[in-house]
Amino acid sequence: MRLSKARIEPLGDEVISPELAAYLRQRAASPLILAIHRTLAHDPATMDAFLAWGGHILSRDNGLPPRQREMVILRTGFLCKSGYEWAQHIRMGAREGLTEPEIAAIKIGADDPIWSDADRALLRMTDELHTDQFISDGVWTQLKAHFDTRAIFIAIMAAGQYTTVSMFLNSVGVQLDEGQVLDPDLADLP
Amino acid sequence: MRLKEPRIAPLAEGEGDERQKEILSMRGRGGPTLNIFRTMVKSPDAAEAFLTWGRYILSKKSSLPAREREILILRTGYLCKSGYEFTQHTRIGLESGLTNKEIGRIKGGAEAGWSEADAALIRFADDLHNDFFVSNAVWAEALKHFSERQCMDAVYTCGQYTQVSMLLNSFGVQLDEGQTLDPELADYK
Numbered sequence: 001m002r003l004s005k006a007r008i009e010p011l012g013d014e015v016i017s018p019e020l021a022a023y024l025r026q027r028a029a030s031p032l033i034l035a036i037h038r039t040l041a042h043d044p045a046t047m048d049a050f051l052a053w054g055g056h057i058l059s060r061d062n063g064l065p066p067r068q069r070e071m072v073i074l075r076t077g078f079l080c081k082s083g084y085e086w087a088q089h090i091r092m093g094a095r096e097g098l099t100e101p102e103i104a105a106i107k108i109g110a111d112d113p114i115w116s117d118a119d120r121a122l123l124r125m126t127d128e129l130h131t132d133q134f135i136s137d138g139v140w141t142q143l144k145a146h147f148d149t150r151a152i153f154i155a156i157m158a159a160g161q162y163t164t165v166s167m168f169l170n171s172v173g174v175q176l177d178e179g180q181v182l183d184p185d186l187a188d189l190p
Numbered sequence: 191m192r193l194k195e196p197r198i199a200p201l202a203e204g205e206g207d208e209r210q211k212e213i214l215s216m217r218g219r220g221g222p223t224l225n226i227f228r229t230m231v232k233s234p235d236a237a238e239a240f241l242t243w244g245r246y247i248l249s250k251k252s253s254l255p256a257r258e259r260e261i262l263i264l265r266t267g268y269l270c271k272s273g274y275e276f277t278q279h280t281r282i283g284l285e286s287g288l289t290n291k292e293i294g295r296i297k298g299g300a301e302a303g304w305s306e307a308d309a310a311l312i313r314f315a316d317d318l319h320n321d322f323f324v325s326n327a328v329w330a331e332a333l334k335h336f337s338e339r340q341c342m343d344a345v346y347t348c349g350q351y352t353q354v355s356m357l358l359n360s361f362g363v364q365l366d367e368g369q370t371l372d373p374e375l376a377d378y379k
Contacts, residue, residue: 002323008338043253043339046346049246056239063233080322133270133352134192134359149198153233153357157240160356163322164349170323171345 001083001182003173010038010174027051035174036084036165054165057158063150064158066096068122072158074098074106075126080166083186084174090183107185118146122155129159191273191371193362200228200363209234216241225363226274226354247350252343256286258311258336262347264288264296265315270355273375274363280372297374307335311344318348 013021016033024037040047060066070093077085090103098106105112110123121142128135135143135156143152168174176182201210203223210231214223230237246252252259260283267275280293295302300312310331317324324332324345332341357363365371 007329008342042342045251046246046343049243049251050346053239053243056236062236082322129356129360133272133355140197140360150233150236153230153236156357156360157236157353160349160353163352164346166322167318167349168342168345171318171329172342 001173001175001187002081002170004175006039006173006175008039008042008172010035011041012038016041027055030177032177032179034088035177036088036169039172039174054161057154057161062154063148064154067093067098068119069154069158070096070098071102071106071119072122072126072155073162074103075109075123076130076159076162077166078107078186079127079130080163080170081186082166082169083182084169084176085162085166086183086186087176087180117142121146125155126159129156130163191362191364191376192271192359196229196362196364198229198232198361200225201231203228206231213238213241222367224278225366226278226358229361229363230357244350244354247343247347252347253337253339254343254347257283257288258308258340259343259347260286260288261292261296261308261311262315262344263351264293265312266319266348266351267355268297268375269315269319270352270359271375272355272358273371274358274365275351275355276375277365277369277371306331310335314341314344315348318345319352 013033016024016038020041021033024033024041025031028034028037037047040050056062057069064072070089073089074086074093077089093103094100102114105114106123109127110120115123121139124139125135125143128139143155147155206214213231213234214227227237230240247259254262260279263279264276264283267279283293284290295304296312300309300316304312310328313328314324314332317328324341329341332344336344
């Protein structure tokens with residue numbers, strides 16, 4: 001984790017209305033209200049707008065298969081060194097069909113032999129967007145061989161959105177939720 | 191510009207179904223529809239959801255004053271080498287109280303003669319671009335001039351325009367009619 005204590009504390013149960021609590025639990029498919037949501041909830045107008053866009057990226061019918069969406073999110077979170085994002089999305093990735101060896105290989109990247117050509121193109125795209133905010137001609141051609149424009153749009157936006165989420169989690173210092181374990185590769189960051 | 195022609199062409203003016211026309215009518219300005227919106231609206235559901243968040247960042251719902259917001263956006267667009275973003279926000283920055291001289295200085299960074307508050311914003315954008323984290327020193331400096339809520343909005347703003355740069359650069363969205371590119375931004379590869 002970048003910070004061992006939050007710079008901005010999450011809201012406690014006493015200030016979250018029962019309606020909002022129910023909505024956030026349902027959204028996260030979790031009995032807990034997540035620390036990220038408790039922190040976003042400091043400003044309801046911000047949270048509504050942010051979750052409207054985030055919700056589209058996470059929706060099941062946006063053109064990018066959920067398993068591959070989770071690959072882009074996990075690779076982005078790992079590259080941005082967000083321990084919180086990684087811990088949340090290994091759970092979601094597993095739910096969408098990523099195996100344990102695949103989740104481990106996301107840390108290694110596109111060159112791991114476990115990946116199909118389509119998966120590899122997405123991981124290369126994520127790396128290029130992280131480093132250069134641009135997809136090179138070579139990787140663009142690989143993406144076009146496996147995905148339509150609608151799916152590529154969402155893949156780029158997923159990389160961008162989870163870059164924003166990582167910036168937020170890292171900088172505000174959102175701490176892990178109960179029951180989560182920090183990945184040792186993301187533990188001791190300055 | 192990263193690309194001299196688009197990989198994904200925008201909808202032509204007047205093209206598109208009812209839903210796409212309605213989404214384009216909501217983007218809030220008169221005059222011709224910008225290439226970024228005519229490109230995004232090819233995925234109407236995504237465009238609509240994106241605009242909900244984009245409008246928050248650019249509206250008074252965000253706690254950042256417009257001039258300060260534009261410093262963050264221009265610095266982010268410059269660092270992400272998005273000629274389109276920098277060009278669009280040069281206009282919006284001027285409308286928001288930045289001078290031509292200040293916009294030129296954004297490229298020079300935090301040491302280029304800014305007030306302490308403005309320099310803190312540029313360092314904030316630089317930290318997020320380089321490390322996806324605002325360091326303790328820069329966070330403390332920012333809190334001398336801005337509220338916690340404004341600092342959170344500053345993170346969202348830098349993140350949002352990093353995301354927008356990724357799309358503009360990779361789809362190859364070209365400048366709109368009548369715009370000229372800053373020569374320093376011309377040869378990005």
